[in-house]
Amino acid sequence: MPSYDTALYPMEFHVNGERRTIRVRAADTLLYILRDNLGLTGSKSGCDNGDCGTCTILVNGLPQKSCLMLGVEAFGQHITTIEGLVNSPVQEAFVQKQAFQCGYCTPGFIMNCHGLLNVHPDANEETIRVWLESNICRCMSYEEIHKAVKAVFTGSRKS
Incomplete structure (x- = not known):
């Protein structure tokens, strides 16, 4: 049986102009973190493979499909969600x-x-x-x- 990393790692990023530090699993997508950890539900899960764009956010001003980005990749990045406009x-x-x-x-x-x-x-x-x-x-x-x-x-x- 495969073992899964369930450890939580501290992560800091800036979301909607606010510095946030949370603990996440290495496998958590940014979409999951935004919705379930931070309560920012404007980004939606539509396909979970990057085709539909319902999860689009801005990372350092550029569009990114948050279902394709791991939360750990957002470390130190500036994230803007629909709630931040x-x-x-x-x-x-x-x-x-x-x-x-x-x-x-x-x-x-x-x-x-x-x-x-x-x-x-x-x-x-x-x-x-x-x-x-x-x-x-x-x-x-x-x-x-x-x-x-x-x-x-x-x-x-x-x-």
Whole structure:
């Protein structure tokens, strides 16, 4: 019978602007830690293999599927979850364009769009389309999501 590492290791990282130290198992995913240890349930478990994007968060400003990242890999990193967004133009655009139905995928799309803004603040149509391919909406709200993301970029160019 295989033995499993059940020891808990201290881990420190910054989540939503706050320094956090918790004890985790070496095999715990960041998604599990965020949801079960820290109570940040905006990131969802959809597929647990990186296909759907419902667990997308930002790690040092870049989108990361938290179901694919071990918690120990987040040591010392700056993590932003949907709960950490304040006055988000992306969230506002999603509301204005009604870019959601059931809402399950919405946090992942919003976090991915924030990552896109960080990496490509002047993203063109093709770049937006490619970035949106990393997330799945089972309700088929793709047209509304695309309109919301385009509105964010159109609005950011006007400022």
